Amino acid sequence: MARTIILRQLTGSAKSRHQLERKLAERNIPEDVAEAVLDGFEAVRLVDDAEFARMWVRSRSENRKLARGALRRELAEKGVAEDAAAEALAQVTDEQEDAAARQLVERKLRSLRGLEDRAERDKAVRRLASMLARKGYQPGQAFRIVNEVIDASLQDGGAGDVPPLDD
Incomplete structure (x- = not known):
């Protein structure tokens, strides 16, 4: 049995x-x-x-x-x-972990707009860092990666270049 x-x-x-x-x-x-x-x-x-x-x-x-x-x-x-x-x-390196977090943030960032506004950016940073925290990322790592991805996106003309939709 x-x-x-x-x-x-x-x-x-x-x-x-x-x-x-x-x-x-x-x-x-x-x-x-x-x-x-x-x-x-x-x-x-x-x-x-x-x-x-x-x-x-x-x-x-x-x-x-x-x-x-x-x-x-x-x-x-x-x-x-x-x-x-x-x-x-030990199979998972720091670089792999950072790359995975970046992929998650980049995927979510596509749906966010108006990030050139400081209040909108702060709200997005908190939400994205919280998402990473739920997946086990340390707070410092999460905030660092979120800010790096948002900065890169704004420099490349990605998320944030389109103003928020008016209702």
């Missing part, structure tokens, strides 16, 4: 050992049985927290543009050990 539960769980996507332990506990599988079955799955590398963490970080940083802080929290929630999480997070 425990083997079947684990195989079903792993069919959809990779899982950490902790996630599988919780699922087995939900199904009232005795702890000693769960431990033995999970040990067997680890022995044949069907359950591997370090590999799970590497795949999770790669996927979430590329697709969702999450910063290392958010990824670290997610891995902790999934029960991945700190050393395995740190190794996986």
